[in-house]
Amino acid sequence: MTNPTLPESLASHSVLPASAPRRSTAISILCGLWLIIFFASLFRPPLLDDADATHANAARHIALTGDFVTLHVNGIRYLEKAPLPYWLDALSFRIFGFNTFAAHFPQAIAVLLLALLGFHWARRAFGDRTAFYTGLGVLTSIGVFLFTRIYIPEVLLTLFLCTALYCLLRCLDCNQADAISIETPQKHVISTGAKRSRETSAFSFSPRTYAYVMWASLALAVLTKGLVAIVFLAGTAVVYLALTGEYKNWRALKPFTGTILFLAIAAPWHILAGLRNTGGMNGHGFFWFYFVNEHFLRFLGKRFPKDYNKLPDYLFWSLHIVWLFPWSLFAPLAAIPAIRALRRNQALPRRGRPTYLGDVLTSFVLVWIAIFLKIKLHLGSTESVLLVLAFVVPAAYFRKRHRARLPIFDHAPRSFAQRTTLVLGLYAALVLIFFSLSTNQEYYTFPAYLAILMLIAASLTRAEDTFTTDKSSRGWIIFAHVAFMLIGFAVAITLAYGLWSSRHLAFIPDIGDVLAHRDVGNYTLSMSHFFDLTDASFAALRLPAGLAAITFCLGPAIAWLLRSKRRHLEATTALALTSAVFLIAAHIAFVRFAPMLSSKKIADKIQTLEASGAISRDNTVLMYGDQAYGSSIPFYLGRQVDLVNGRSTSMLFGSTFPDAPPIFLTGGDLLKVWGTGDRKLLFVPLEKRDDVDQLLGTNKILLQETSGKALYTDRPLDR
Incomplete structure (x- = not known):
């Protein structure tokens, strides 16, 4: 049926379908x-730096001002x-x-x-x-x-x-x-009434x-x-x-x-x-x-x-x-x-006289169109091949059917x-x-x-x-399960090795301290942070790594066992649940990365110092570099911050409007105001620590450090 x-x-090639949940x-x-x-x-975890908190800052401005037309980030048009x-x-x-x-x-x-x-x-x-x-x-x-x-x-x-x-x-x-x-005549409608009603x-x-x-x-x-x-x-x-x-x-x-x-x-x-x-x-x-x-x-x-x-x-x-x-x-x-x-x-079958010349000319034109697009759009080799196929294969298919009328x-x-x-x-x-x-x-x-x-x-x-009647479908399902089990075992073995190699290492809450750090400012692809993982980071990831390893050991095997017994709904559901548990483990790991991916701890430190009276609330917060380095800071502080050498990327175009606030400072401007007027608090991402050391030397006091990110001030605490 x-x-x-x-x-x-x-x-x-279908047969009676398997059961489905209500x-x-x-x-x-x-x-x-x-x-x-x-x-x-x-x-x-808390809002992350870069796009996450940047976009939240734009929404925060709308909620506070009621301006639903012009987006603003840190006071600058976005x-x-x-x-x-x-x-x-x-x-x-x-x-x-x-x-x-x-x-x-x-x-x-x-x-x-x-x-x-x-x-x-x-x-x-x-x-x-x-x-x-x-x-x-x-x-x-x-x-x-x-x-x-x-x-x-x-x-x-x-x-x-x-x-x-x-x-x-x-x-x-x-x-x-x-x-x-x-x-449709009425009698025909009656004859198909069951299907129509469904x-x-x-x-x-x-x-x-x-x-x-x-x-x-x-x-x-x-x-x-x-x-x-x-x-x-x-x-x-x-x-x-x-x-x-x-x-x-x-x-x-x-x-x-x-x-x-x-x-x-x-x-x-x-x-x-x-x-x-x-x-x-x-x-x-x-x-x-x-x-x-x-x-x-x-x-x-x-x-x-x-x-x-x-x-x-x-x-x-x-x-x-x-x-x-x-x-x-x-x-x-x-x-x-x-x-x-x-x-x-x-x-x-081909009807009428063959038109090989037409085939050649059509293919020639389509290929040259693809080459022209490759040159104009600067495509790579794989993209170029796919582009040619996207033209040629459909054209050949439609032309073949047209000839056969x-x-x-x-x-x-x-x-x-x-x-x-x-x-x-x-x-x-x-x-x-x-x-x-x-x-x-x-x-x-x-x-x-x-x-x-x-x-x-x-x-x-x-x-x-069609699992029992269609060899092709059955073969691909078996292949998928075999691949799932192999991937699962490979992941489980890798995680187990990482856990074993870090068994004697102490748990470090701030995973950023044990990661390999690179220039996050050059991370223009969203997944670039995964390149920062090191063996020592497993000490901070024992729970999620262990949960993921157990899941990938058992889940694929259970799914295949159910599939081999023709319990298809249960097998596919087991596969989905395996992925669900892995995603839970991934979220736990994601939370452990929070000190590196978010600067909320820096904002918390500023608010704690203000609440305790250690620093006056009349202070100026500055960030060194682009606002993406610490965009979570202005969100959690709820105020605008100044940027030192940060007139770039998403801040650049908006800063050219005449009503843009004067929040952009150069290194020379920082030297002039550092230690004068109200207290200065300077957030420095890890990638800019060397630049700030050269600029300020020892004329700074470290208040907080997390995952290599630092908070400096220009004078001793009030108490």
């Missing part, structure tokens, strides 16, 4: 995982980001106060909503078990967990974009269903409502990340409508009134920000900096200032195995239907499951290719995670249903 909830390409049970399990993994981690994440955080601060929990709470809620959206979408398209697996994938993937530890907008962008895509499909689906119900039993809205929710979600996505949201949604929608022929139903998407709704939501902030922020560097204002510099020049790698980097192409692609682990181990299952379709395409697809994607498969594939491919061409960080492709995880979940469900 074929599972009616799967697309034909995913269900061609909807209420599945949602309860997912909410429980969210509480344990994401909600429980909201309280610790014009490079869209405002919605900061609005949500400002609201959270007004409700819960200025603390770590409030800063990360909107992100945690977004993760939960993303998991529930994936559950709902997958349940309608592919069935209950795929829905459950999709929710598990969102909550237990390493990348989703890792890239929500810091305050960045990617999870919100993903939520709004995927909501818009879902509404796009539902709008067209409802419109198509209405057309079928009108055109399809329409879930609560749904009218096509018009889905269309307007799509436009509203797109507007919120633009307010979250900028114009890239339009690129992703419009690019996916245009290609999808062209391939399926559903462009004929374009009126159902309400393009005219929907655009008015989109502009009503997205345009006001952009207009107000442009009008209120003029007269910056070289006469430029918000419009040039935000639209030209932060969008087009960033994509081309010519953004000013150049405080970013780009992953090598081999890392950009291969690291997705890590970000989507452990579910990425099942990714080959999603490629099986596509491979089979290509094989069928190769076996098609066949439609683009063997079976037009009529069902919601088939349409979902196509939309998710197009969307994920667009996101990945786009950021492989532009400058990027590891987390930039986060918006593709839900789409990839849902496709993997649907393919895994199909493979489980």
Whole structure:
């Protein structure tokens, strides 16, 4: 029996499906995982330096001043980001106060909503078990967990974009269903009543409502990340409508009134920000900096200032195995239907006269287009090959089917499951290719995670249903489990070795003192801090390392044992729970890194000295270097700090406006004010300690040191 909830390409070899948890049970399990993994981690560690606390400072300014138009960080205009994440955080601060929990709470809620959206979408398209697996994938993937530890907008962008895509499909689906119900004779409707009742039993809205929710979600996505949201949604929608022929139903998407709704939501902030922020560097204002510099020049790698980097192409692609682990181990299952379709395409008969010259000319033109883009975008070799394949393979596929006088697809994607498969594939491919061409960080492709995880979940469900009949699917599932066990044992052995080698070392609360320190100012990739790990750090990581080692010893083995007994739901759930326990261990380790990644202890020291009367509250706090070195200090102090040699990166453009406060000092300025007037407190990151030693010599008093970061003052304590 074929599972009616799967697309034909995913269900061609299916048998009776395995069991699936009831909807209420599945949602309860997912909410429980969210509480344990994401909600429980909201309280610790404190806000981290760099992007985490910088963005929290921008939201704090909104909460205190009520200025929802112009973002400010440390008193300087911060014009490079869209405002919605900061609005949500400002609201959270007004409700819960200025603390770590409030800063990360909107992100945690977004993760939960993303998991529930994936559950709902997958349940309608592919069935209950795929829905459950999709929710598990969102909550237990390493990348989703890792890239929500810091305050960045990617999870919100993903939520709004995927909501818009879902509404796009539902709008067209409802419109198509209405057309079928009108055109189909009554007796045919009765004969398929059981299937129709299942399809329409879930609560749904009218096509018009889905269309307007799509436009509203797109507007919120633009307010979250900028114009890239339009690129992703419009690019996916245009290609999808062209391939399926559903462009004929374009009126159902309400393009005219929907655009008015989109502009009503997205345009006001952009207009107000442009009008209120003029007269910056070289006469430029918000419009040039935000639209030209932060969008087009960033994509081309010519953004000013150049405080970013780009992953090598081999890392950009291969690291997705890590970000989507452990579910990425099942990714080959999603490629099986596509491979089979290509094989069928190769076996098609050719009708009419061969046109080899046309094939050669078409390939020649496409390859030269790829070469031109390679030169203009400065692509690497791997990216260039992928770009050529992205042109040539689809062109060859479509040309082959055109010659055989066949439609683009063997079976037009009529069902919601088939349409979902196509939309998710197009969307994920667009996101990945786009950021492989532009400058990027590891987390930039986060918006593709839900789409990839849902496709993997649907393919895994199909493979489980055909485990005894389909050798290809069974082989890939076995391969995934073997790989999981090997990786698990390798990780467990590595951790066990680290624990054994550090067994005689004393526990050191400040792990930063036993790490290899490098120039954090040059860490333009977000995961660069992992290069600082040393053997001695295991003494401070015994609990999380031991928990992770035990988990990777037992979890993969239990999952395989259940799989070998054909208990597929339990096996996949065991795999997810293994990842969940590992993420809990990872969070414990993350907390241990707090003294190195956050400067809250420095802020606490200043507040303690002020409260005890050891220093007067009339003091000036300075930071040496860029504000990213210690951005958590102004957040926890709740006041503006001066920067010595810190007019750079995110502070640079805003500092050129005439109303910018005079917070930027040179080394010479510091020498002039040091020891004069009110007390000076100077925060110095480890990377700048040598510079400050040369500048101030012994004319400074050390008040606090943590993970190599120091707090100096220019005179003895009052008592």
